[in-house]
Amino acid sequence: MTETVTMDMDTKNQQFDEDLEKIMSFLEESAYFNARDLLLEYNAVDIAEMLEDILEDLGVEKVVILFRMLPKDVSVDVFSYLPGDDQVAIVQAITDREISYIMKEMDFDDKIDVLEELPANIVDMILEKTPREERKLINEFLNYPEDSAGTLMTPEYISLQDTMTVAQALAYIKKEAMDSETVYTCYVKHGGRKLEGVVSLRALVIADGDMLVSDLMETDYVYLNVYDDQEEVAEAFKKYGFLAIPVVDNEHRLVGIITFDDIMDIIEEETTEDIERMGGVMGESDKEYLDMGVFKHARNRLPWLLFMTVTLMITGTLISQFEEVLSQVIILVAYLPLLMGTGGNTGTQAATLVIRGLSVDEIDMGDTLKIFWKEFRVSVVIGVILSVFNFLKITLIDHQSPMIGLTVAVAMVIVVMFAKLLGGMLPIAAKKIGVDPALMATPMISSITDMVSSVIFLLTASILLGITL
């Protein structure tokens, strides 16, 4: 992309797709050099994305040939951007020497990610060829609990002494920059391993050369603990907008740093998990939709479906208790879906807002009463509007008796109020007992409202229409 013509994102995406197709057809004709040259017009992230598509469409062999033809420094970057599956496929197809080269050159945190994905025998082979010091560090990093700050951090940071002058610090940064994830935030110690402060490269560049690092460093920095969960890590980045956050152990010794670019993926992952749970899909989605097998898909979806089959059967049993009412006024069957559906929908709306509010920290458990009061008032407004709408439709358009209209209208207000309060309160209650609020979305809410709505409707009918059960 050396052109200077400006393109908006759509045009760029189109260009990307066209070039990808060209590369694929070069590969099909085994015109590898042409393919490589076109590929190299893109940056590492784009190249990784293209290789991923090529691997899927043309198989691993062509990708490996192409991968080997990339300049060595590019291939290391590209490798670290590939998804885990593709990394494994490539590692299994290249020589030990090539693997060692890539591993040696990769950033430490990317290396840990790759090692976590690779089969044990390849990990052993790689560790054998790793210098003893680094091997120890790798093993330590691989042992942090899954999804903890420890597995996200990198030990490749710039560490300064508080007694250095700015000029000394800058000279030191110049020397160490190659082996650091970031040089823009530097970490200051005082002899030992304890973190004393942080100083930005910006502050160092602005300051006079003979100032001391200890005068420039900030001591009220934000830090994470090595055992903090990745969700808390993401929260900290979202809240403060920092480039990097230091990670310390329980003795406040600096053990690594986490940079913002690694956190973007975590935020996306956490959101996906939330959204899927809200949509009734359980289990880990460690693979992309299309890469996940049919049985894994089925296994992730069945738990909620089986749970709901049971609750829907209970709903059915409850409805059949009102056989007397239904057989006398069979038209009520036609309005049953309306009441059940409205209960589910209004409840889902409230639950969605509260779950999202909890997850972005807009509301917390102290707001329970406020949420109750808000949903109470909203449900009165909505309940009344829907009731009037339905009453008019039933009497004027369906030409049913006003009593049928009244039955639906009265039941509607009760159902909407019940559903909104349930939807508002259930996520909070879940959080209180340590259950993920996202589980209290559509499936759970509609399970409960289906049962309750149908009973409310049929009870209202039997009372208003004077039918003894």
Added chain:
Amino acid sequence: MTETVTMDMDTKNQQFDEDLEKIMSFLEESAYFNARDLLLEYNAVDIAEMLEDILEDLGVEKVVILFRMLPKDVSVDVFSYLPGDDQVAIVQAITDREISYIMKEMDFDDKIDVLEELPANIVDMILEKTPREERKLINEFLNYPEDSAGTLMTPEYISLQDTMTVAQALAYIKKEAMDSETVYTCYVKHGGRKLEGVVSLRALVIADGDMLVSDLMETDYVYLNVYDDQEEVAEAFKKYGFLAIPVVDNEHRLVGIITFDDIMDIIEEETTEDIERMGGVMGESDKEYLDMGVFKHARNRLPWLLFMTVTLMITGTLISQFEEVLSQVIILVAYLPLLMGTGGNTGTQAATLVIRGLSVDEIDMGDTLKIFWKEFRVSVVIGVILSVFNFLKITLIDHQSPMIGLTVAVAMVIVVMFAKLLGGMLPIAAKKIGVDPALMATPMISSITDMVSSVIFLLTASILLGITL
């Protein structure tokens, strides 16, 4: 927070809450100096969060007094982190001179955000006191389309000439650093206003002083167009993980830069919009859940509810066409919710996965056939398992006739297959015609599956049980 004891996030949050309560009780006793001193142990982000809570609980007067007692540089930072509503409340309570000071010191992009929120008369007052050059620039920025890259960018970046040496560039950066949003990526021009390349401070710090900027700069940089939508901006940041991305106009002139910290909020906003739409809540959620009025809440929720009331009534009418079947075999009414609910749930699961896949670019429109094939196979697996489960429950536990069991089982397979394929295809179809796929979640899917499931079930019943309609 000058302590060196390590705390994990939970402990930190607890500490925060305790200190906030202390500050509130100081304020209630009008012990403002105590409140301020405790407040100043936190950084600007935390202080803003505390002021937000204090404003809500104790009213704007106390917050303004406290705000005025903050050191001036802190107050500017804190102000820019406050939500729009609170900024307006504070601006209306402080003097013109104080406003001018804050406005003068704020980062340009934050200033634009604030001006967009403020009432017109205050904006006019502020602009009057702004130097002419800057006023022109502000007006230009305020005129970019809402949610475009133009409204997110800042003109405060470091601009180098390609003919500079590294030493000259570093000296220039030292001079300009105070007025720049970031110094870590610098933008290189060649005489005119066109963007020729970008160079990182890291590269400049590593390089020898007499090298030329033109030798260090990268020319295959990623850039955005000033009219790109904020969703595309967020995509670019997620994809590349860059600190900052330059924004150019249609003549490829550099007009501003966007930094990653401003994009975190956008990503969160876009996700919230998606989640709310998936949960059947329409409209803008420019306010937090608790701050939004009851009628605004009702207005955001009513469109889908009214739409669904209509579709549920149609479902009811369809069901009443099968009065003959239902009155002959009234037990079928008990299984109707089961079929309708299962249709809605299985469809929602598929739709959730496809909508999320589309929004994180895991799948695109070219994958339509693959999604169809995947959902087809998943639905066969799930359909068969649910059918067997239901058949056994109906015959063995409910003691119904095998024909009733068979009716439910056969209808179940058809309903699951229909719902899964609908859930998989509808979001793709929506995207094809330019509609937000997130609108094809629960509300839309269950509207359609409710209708179709009940018809499938009652048709199956009339055929298998030999009832003429």
